[in-house]
Amino acid sequence: MTNDVVRVRLDLAYDGRDFSGWARQREGQRTVQGEIEDALRVVLRREETPELTVAGRTDAGVHARGQVAHVDLPAEVWAEQGGRLLRRLAGRLPMDVRVRRVSEAPAHFDARFSAIWRRYAYRVTDHPGGVDPLLRGHVLWHNWPLDLDAMNEAARGLLGEHDFAAYCKKREGATTIRTLQRLEWVRRPDGVLEATVQADAFCHNMVRALVGAMLFVGDGHRTCEWPAKVLAAGVRDSAVHVVRPHGLTLEEVAYPSDEELEARNLASRNKRTLPPLPGCC
Known part of the structure; x- marks a missing residue:
């Protein structure tokens, strides 16, 4: 992460009944990712839509009380608007999805790969x-x-x-x-x-x-x-x-402690295999 970009952690909750899952899909499909990214673009007054990375992509109809995502924002945007971002998102988002907390993430934090x-x-x-x-x-x-x-x-x-x-x-x-x-x-x-x-x-x-x-x-x-x-x-x-x-x-x-985040990211990216059975060559 460079000095001109800040990684921001979002703690989320949503009622999944009216969503076609988390991940943004083709036009016409309502998704949690789509709603939050569109809200971020509007409240931050950005031309490009910020892209979220999520801890786990929930399916259509699945709810969340403790979902976590991150987004990378220009440092000047975070410095100017970070303090009021939570309240502005609450005013923009539909009632079936809420951002419960907005915070600057520690170094090496990744909502998906850092999770234990x-x-x-x-x-x-x-x-x-x-x-x-x-x-x-x-x-x-x-x-x-x-x-x-x-x-x-x-x-x-x-x-x-x-x-x-x-x-x-x-x-x-x-x-x-x-x-x-x-x-x-x-x-x-x-x-x-x-x-x-x-x-x-x-x-x-x-x-x-x-x-x-x-x-x-x-x-x-x-x-x-x-x-x-x-x-x-x-x-x-x-x-x-x-x-x-x-x-x-x-x-x-x-998530692990801040000091363990980098190692956790590397471990999560490794494709897992099972150890051989006892007596197997």
Whole structure:
């Protein structure tokens, strides 16, 4: 980063129901990135649209409470307008997307490559009467009783570093090796079941596919061992359903200390491979 450019961190939240995902798309598709970049261009009075880099590209319909992005701005623009940027964005952005915090990022910060983990929540109810109408945009209805203990037992077999190809929509040239750090379910006092899913990174559809497998265990259609067997097989199983996006929220993105950012960036860019199995040549 040169002295004439300042990297600015944006902490974001949005309701994903009316967005075609995070990433800017062809004209006519409303996206979170498009709304924020257009707002930045207007409030900063720039001819060119500033380009955002985001921690994780959420799909259409997915929400975020703890999304993080960065944008590089001319130093003179930041010096002149940085102090009032947050309030001006609040006045320009639609009500379903908010910038919660604007700050100058430390050296080597990258919203995507510096992240050490992302934490999502997926919310579902098995109430026989359906979803509370006030929660319908954020909670999935599953029309079978769910066994919380069985779902948590199944989840334990998926933790750790694995190739999650069986639970991902593969993209050309991208690895599907991830480290799943947390996958656990609780039933809230209101009866909603909430999954916490945390990993160093996620591949496309991974969280929603994992939740789909857990629901099949929870309602008794599959055994607790089945999700781990699907993982080990390494191929998509037609019984693993990618659940609907509206129950999913990106809750938090974590970063290392400022001194560790550069090393983290380099590590994140390295394509991951799994170590060989014991006894394998």
